Amino acid sequence: MRVIHSAKSMQETALGFKRQSKSIAFVPTMGFLHQGHISLVHHARQAVGKDGIVVLSIYVNPTQFGPNEDLSKYPRDFERDSSLCQEAGVDIIFAPDDAQMYGNRDSFSTFVVEEKLSVGMEGSSRPTHFRGVTTVVAKLFNLVLPDLAIFGAKDYQQAAVVERMVHDLNFPVTISVAPTVREQDGLAMSSRNKYLSADERQQATILWKMLQHAIVRVSAQAVRSAVLLNELEEKLASCPSAKLDYIEFFDPETFHPVSEVKKGMQMAVAVLMGKTRLIDNIRL
Amino acid sequence: MRVIHSAKSMQETALGFKRQSKSIAFVPTMGFLHQGHISLVHHARQAVGKDGIVVLSIYVNPTQFGPNEDLSKYPRDFERDSSLCQEAGVDIIFAPDDAQMYGNRDSFSTFVVEEKLSVGMEGSSRPTHFRGVTTVVAKLFNLVLPDLAIFGAKDYQQAAVVERMVHDLNFPVTISVAPTVREQDGLAMSSRNKYLSADERQQATILWKMLQHAIVRVSAQAVRSAVLLNELEEKLASCPSAKLDYIEFFDPETFHPVSEVKKGMQMAVAVLMGKTRLIDNIRL
Numbered sequence: 429m430r431v432i433h434s435a436k437s438m439q440e441t442a443l444g445f446k447r448q449s450k451s452i453a454f455v456p457t458m459g460f461l462h463q464g465h466i467s468l469v470h471h472a473r474q475a476v477g478k479d480g481i482v483v484l485s486i487y488v489n490p491t492q493f494g495p496n497e498d499l500s501k502y503p504r505d506f507e508r509d510s511s512l513c514q515e516a517g518v519d520i521i522f523a524p525d526d527a528q529m530y531g532n533r534d535s536f537s538t539f540v541v542e543e544k545l546s547v548g549m550e551g552s553s554r555p556t557h558f559r560g561v562t563t564v565v566a567k568l569f570n571l572v573l574p575d576l577a578i579f580g581a582k583d584y585q586q587a588a589v590v591e592r593m594v595h596d597l598n599f600p601v602t603i604s605v606a607p608t609v610r611e612q613d614g615l616a617m618s619s620r621n622k623y624l625s626a627d628e629r630q631q632a633t634i635l636w637k638m639l640q641h642a643i644v645r646v647s648a649q650a651v652r653s654a655v656l657l658n659e660l661e662e663k664l665a666s667c668p669s670a671k672l673d674y675i676e677f678f679d680p681e682t683f684h685p686v687s688e689v690k691k692g693m694q695m696a697v698a699v700l701m702g703k704t705r706l707i708d709n710i711r712l
Numbered sequence: 713m714r715v716i717h718s719a720k721s722m723q724e725t726a727l728g729f730k731r732q733s734k735s736i737a738f739v740p741t742m743g744f745l746h747q748g749h750i751s752l753v754h755h756a757r758q759a760v761g762k763d764g765i766v767v768l769s770i771y772v773n774p775t776q777f778g779p780n781e782d783l784s785k786y787p788r789d790f791e792r793d794s795s796l797c798q799e800a801g802v803d804i805i806f807a808p809d810d811a812q813m814y815g816n817r818d819s820f821s822t823f824v825v826e827e828k829l830s831v832g833m834e835g836s837s838r839p840t841h842f843r844g845v846t847t848v849v850a851k852l853f854n855l856v857l858p859d860l861a862i863f864g865a866k867d868y869q870q871a872a873v874v875e876r877m878v879h880d881l882n883f884p885v886t887i888s889v890a891p892t893v894r895e896q897d898g899l900a901m902s903s904r905n906k907y908l909s910a911d912e913r914q915q916a917t918i919l920w921k922m923l924q925h926a927i928v929r930v931s932a933q934a935v936r937s938a939v940l941l942n943e944l945e946e947k948l949a950s951c952p953s954a955k956l957d958y959i960e961f962f963d964p965e966t967f968h969p970v971s972e973v974k975k976g977m978q979m980a981v982a983v984l985m986g987k988t989r990l991i992d993n994i995r996l
Contacts, residue, residue: 571882
């Protein structure tokens, strides 16, 4: 396994693989890896086979954090990440720093913006978030030159926004979305779970319980979204540390909100658990 | 010479060349080719040699035209363009239509925006212009996958904005800017010159005369920009069909306007000649 810190070396290495007709599968991450990330690596390996190259990037991208968010305290542990990658069969870790990615921030002036799917939910709660995501993903795609990139379904809106970007800007990259990996009690794995106190960690299962409640409720027949929302808010009220950010029911393709919730629709939820923001989603 | 209309075929063809380690040089145009474009093709051929591939695109990109601009009447002559390309040694003409490039415009939602160099001059006179340019150039780069792309110096700001985009988003593309080709009387070649009446065509040499005047004035010593601006406006007043859009003196790298104009600075001018907008620029 090789670790590359320089953007230029990463691109030259990738161009070299291209000349050898080697397939590249790419897993972009912000590090502090968990089993969710590792499952993406396994998907990547399966897609390109043993002759292909699996690249995992570790970069806590500042442009996707808002001014009052957790950029500075976002958990980092390169050594642990590195051994997890080695174990999982990653070929290259690309771990640039901010200078490699944005140079002098004052003279960085180009952004990729998606203006439809990115507007609601995370885009509404975190106004500059997706602009940072699409910009850094475009940069990473141009540096890693993957044939395939794998994203986790936990960030459903992110995956959809990236897919739209790839389609609209014609990146020669296939996007694959791999299922959310969950703890035994249903909590979606996330690097941010580390922020939770023991008590908050227990309450955090409420997100999974809300998703399950909705699945059961729509399994027989459609439900008015206002009714379902009400039921879910009542469930959440049982958690003293939880504060609702949003619950949305929407068309999984267009992201248009629906007033009648039925099977096949997507549900997404964001909750502030103490100071930690948790998100989850499911196809109903 | 091959003509490709489909975006997908263009990308597959380019990926095929990549696997063969062939270099690709790319000349993006809006068609209605003139000697300026052909000089870009010659630069492209020289750069990649006889084993390389020269791709020229012909696409009148709607997203870089404002609502009251000349999109619908922009001159088109594919047959003439095609024989000029054949003669100049182009390997592939990529000529997509709007459906190939933007599909259903309602569901197209990703744009590339440059927010510093694109603000003044053309960006100020044509507010959505550069967003259209950077978006379509990003798309074309992803479809044609060039090693090298050649732009004309007549559109100085456009070349700078594209260079900045390539740098910021890490496109694996080298940008080369080739000198403006001029008519015998100094008028910069442009497809839009076709719009000019005989009388306007004669008056149009004023742009070149203004650039020359500035060169002479700063050759010995620096001049206050307000003074020089005044002199140039007086010159322009001699043309009854001409209306000034802007004259700018600026640092060629940062695009910051300068109050003392001296050698090495850039000057750009935009004039409405009758209904035809003409631009030109020069390094002083």
